[in-house]
Amino acid sequence: MRPISYENWYNDDKVYDACGLIGVMDVTGERFSGHDIVKGIVNMTERGNGLGSGFAAYGCYPEHADCYALHVMYTESESRPQVEALINESFILVHDEEVPHNPTPGLHHPPLIWRYFVRVDESDPNRDPQDESEYVVSKVMAVNTAGLGAYIYGSGKDVGVFKGVGHPEQIAEFFGIPEYDAYIWTAHNRFPTNTPGWWGGAHPFALLDWTVVHNGEVSSYGTNRRYLEMQGYHCTMHTDTEVMAYAADLLMRRHNLPVEVAAKVMAPPLWVEIERMPAQEGQLCRTLRQVYSSLLVNGPFTIIVARQGEMIGLTDRIRLRPLTAATQGNRLYLASEEAPIRLISPQLSRVWTPVGGEPVIGRLGMSLDREDASPQSRTAQPRQAHALAPVG
Amino acid sequence: MAEVTSALEIDASSLHYRELNARLREAVRDGVGRVDLHNVYGQRYLGTDLHRPIEIHIHGTPGNDLASFMDGPHIVVHGNAQDGCGNTMNSGEVVIHGRAGDATGHSMRGGKIFVRDDVGYRVAIHMKEYEEQRPAVVIGGTAQHFLGEYMAGGVLVVLGLTLRPGERHIANFIGTGMHGGVMYIRGELADYQLGKEVGSVPLEDDDRHLLEGLVGEYADHFGGDPAAILSQPFTKLVPLSLRPYGQLYAY
Numbered sequence: 001m002r003p004i005s006y007e008n009w010y011n012d013d014k015v016y017d018a019c020g021l022i023g024v025m026d027v028t029g030e031r032f033s034g035h036d037i038v039k040g041i042v043n044m045t046e047r048g049n050g051l052g053s054g055f056a057a058y059g060c061y062p063e064h065a066d067c068y069a070l071h072v073m074y075t076e077s078e079s080r081p082q083v084e085a086l087i088n089e090s091f092i093l094v095h096d097e098e099v100p101h102n103p104t105p106g107l108h109h110p111p112l113i114w115r116y117f118v119r120v121d122e123s124d125p126n127r128d129p130q131d132e133s134e135y136v137v138s139k140v141m142a143v144n145t146a147g148l149g150a151y152i153y154g155s156g157k158d159v160g161v162f163k164g165v166g167h168p169e170q171i172a173e174f175f176g177i178p179e180y181d182a183y184i185w186t187a188h189n190r191f192p193t194n195t196p197g198w199w200g201g202a203h204p205f206a207l208l209d210w211t212v213v214h215n216g217e218v219s220s221y222g223t224n225r226r227y228l229e230m231q232g233y234h235c236t237m238h239t240d241t242e243v244m245a246y247a248a249d250l251l252m253r254r255h256n257l258p259v260e261v262a263a264k265v266m267a268p269p270l271w272v273e274i275e276r277m278p279a280q281e282g283q284l285c286r287t288l289r290q291v292y293s294s295l296l297v298n299g300p301f302t303i304i305v306a307r308q309g310e311m312i313g314l315t316d317r318i319r320l321r322p323l324t325a326a327t328q329g330n331r332l333y334l335a336s337e338e339a340p341i342r343l344i345s346p347q348l349s350r351v352w353t354p355v356g357g358e359p360v361i362g363r364l365g366m367s368l369d370r371e372d373a374s375p376q377s378r379t380a381q382p383r384q385a386h387a388l389a390p391v392g
Numbered sequence: 393m394a395e396v397t398s399a400l401e402i403d404a405s406s407l408h409y410r411e412l413n414a415r416l417r418e419a420v421r422d423g424v425g426r427v428d429l430h431n432v433y434g435q436r437y438l439g440t441d442l443h444r445p446i447e448i449h450i451h452g453t454p455g456n457d458l459a460s461f462m463d464g465p466h467i468v469v470h471g472n473a474q475d476g477c478g479n480t481m482n483s484g485e486v487v488i489h490g491r492a493g494d495a496t497g498h499s500m501r502g503g504k505i506f507v508r509d510d511v512g513y514r515v516a517i518h519m520k521e522y523e524e525q526r527p528a529v530v531i532g533g534t535a536q537h538f539l540g541e542y543m544a545g546g547v548l549v550v551l552g553l554t555l556r557p558g559e560r561h562i563a564n565f566i567g568t569g570m571h572g573g574v575m576y577i578r579g580e581l582a583d584y585q586l587g588k589e590v591g592s593v594p595l596e597d598d599d600r601h602l603l604e605g606l607v608g609e610y611a612d613h614f615g616g617d618p619a620a621i622l623s624q625p626f627t628k629l630v631p632l633s634l635r636p637y638g639q640l641y642a643y
Binding site: 043044046272273276318319322324337338339340342343351353355356 | 409433434436452453454455456471472474475491493494510512513536537538562564584
């Protein structure tokens with residue numbers, strides 16, 4: 001190929017960016033390599049700037065599936081003995097190891113990253129046996145607020161969280177993402193705007209088995225954070241997205257709200273829309289806005305939230321950030337753009353733009369080939385077909 | 393459309409958008425009549441900064457801001473387009489054999505965009521016109537919210553051909569902040585779907601003439617019977633004020 005001369009009067013050095021998101025779920029629970037998700041997120045290279053990328057993998061630790069996988073990032077490696085002592089006195093340690101990684105050109109000063117597969121001692125008389133999740137949350141918060149330069153940034157059963165400062169292809173190479181198999185994968189390519197690009201500030205943000213990847217800005221961060229602190233959640237990662245992970249945990253685990261209702265808390269319908277709703281639905285939305293006004297997430301956002309058995313895409317109510325959804329076979333795809341989905345799966349049975357504030361929900365055991373899922377469908381979304389099935 | 397004097401095939405699979413656009417500039421300079429881009433996966437700004445007629449066929453999924461600032465070429469997308477297609481486009485034509493994303497026709501100043509199926513949010517946002525420059529966006533399917541937001545000129549047509557019998561357009565806040573141009577929407581709209589700044593007025597002969605032309609072109613591109621499409625009633629929307637926010641910050 002002969003050399004190309006640029007005849008560009010306008011000099012397109014100015015590149016417009018935003019974060020990039022992608023999530024892929026196999027609704028039968030079949031696990032697949034991280035190869036595809038890497039291909040997808042790398043395709044959206046324009047959306048990031050090298051200051052953060054990360055991956056979440058569900059079902060990637062089958063040998064320790066019943067253990068909480070505590071992923072710990074040590075920005076100060078000398079604090080490791082102290083943190084390990086805390087882990088040992090709080091949990092039964094089944095296995096621990098440094099998270100395997102490869103030397104990767106261009107990655108600077110990666111922190112020490114370790115993972116601990118732990119169980120909660122069921123015979124501990126000092127602990128409420130009904131509330132194992134609360135116990136784990138309290139221990140995560142205790143470590144993260146201890147000022148040790150150590151952060152538990154992943155704490156789910158059979159959930160891997162891999163993230164750092166770098167381009168997606170670098171973070172993927174560093175952690176060897178294609179070597180893991182999972183049935184839900186989410187990934188993020190970061191273009192930080194208001195908060196620093198550091199290893200802990202890369203997405204996904206996680207607590208228990210919740211993970212969140214996010215494109216946008218949480219203008220209501222202060223309000224959301226103060227409310228969550230009253231509920232025992234402490235923000236330590238210096239990034240707005242963190243409140244989304246804790247809000248998901250509070251609303252859907254602790255308060256046991258269905259996803260559809262939690263979505264109406266975080267991205268509530270506008271008052272003019274509520275006025276037009278049938279009486280009962282309008283009353284529900286009004287009540288949610290009153291009870292959870294401090295968890296309304298204001299500002300432009302698209303998120304992909306996941307937990308065991310479920311992957312959810314949601315945008316703000318007036319859709320100021322992009323999200324494309326698609327299905328093919330047993331796979332549900334969510335991404336900031338269509339191209340990365342096509343790169344993974346050139347054939348798609350449906351592609352659509354979800355309506356702002358209405359969640360797209362993928363669940364284990366659901367069917368993606370329902371009658372209302374025609375290619376023309378604009379608002380039809382995968383909906384619950386079966387109750388949440390256990391994974392294992 | 394340029395007469396095809398020579399043709400060029402480009403495999404885009406390993407090319408960054410800058411390389412791809414450089415190749416397109418080169419093709420225009422060399423007087424190539426038709427370029428086929430294969431394996432396009434998300435490369436942005438395709439067709440930008442091209443100032444002469446050329447026919448570009450895109451096979452795959454072009455990235456955001458397709459045809460942005462484009463001035464003359466004719467682009468055919470054999471697939472779907474993403475967000476911001478036709479951003480500030482000056483002249484030429486984009487024909488999309490599929491759907492398109494948010495903000496299609498964003499700030500467009502001239503030329504035409506035809507989308508066979510549906511589009512996302514904020515289509516034709518701040519589209520504008522000046523003297524002979526009058527852009528047109530024709531959507532075969534339906535659109536999502538904030539259709540024609542802050543529209544300042546040009547023609548926006550929504551045909552609703554993908555709606556099933558009895559199904560209505562879902563778009564709300566249509567024409568919010570609109571202060572120029574005209575919208576024609578085939579199918580019924582409720583009052584609440586309209587932004588505060590637009591009103592519905594009856595169609596006149598000039599409107600029908602304009603629609604006949606655009607619907608005819610749509611059918612030439614994608615098939616369909618123009619007479620059948622035109623036989624259904626259209627809603628014509630125009631701005632109620634040329635300066636809707638003139639008093640917003642003045643007391």
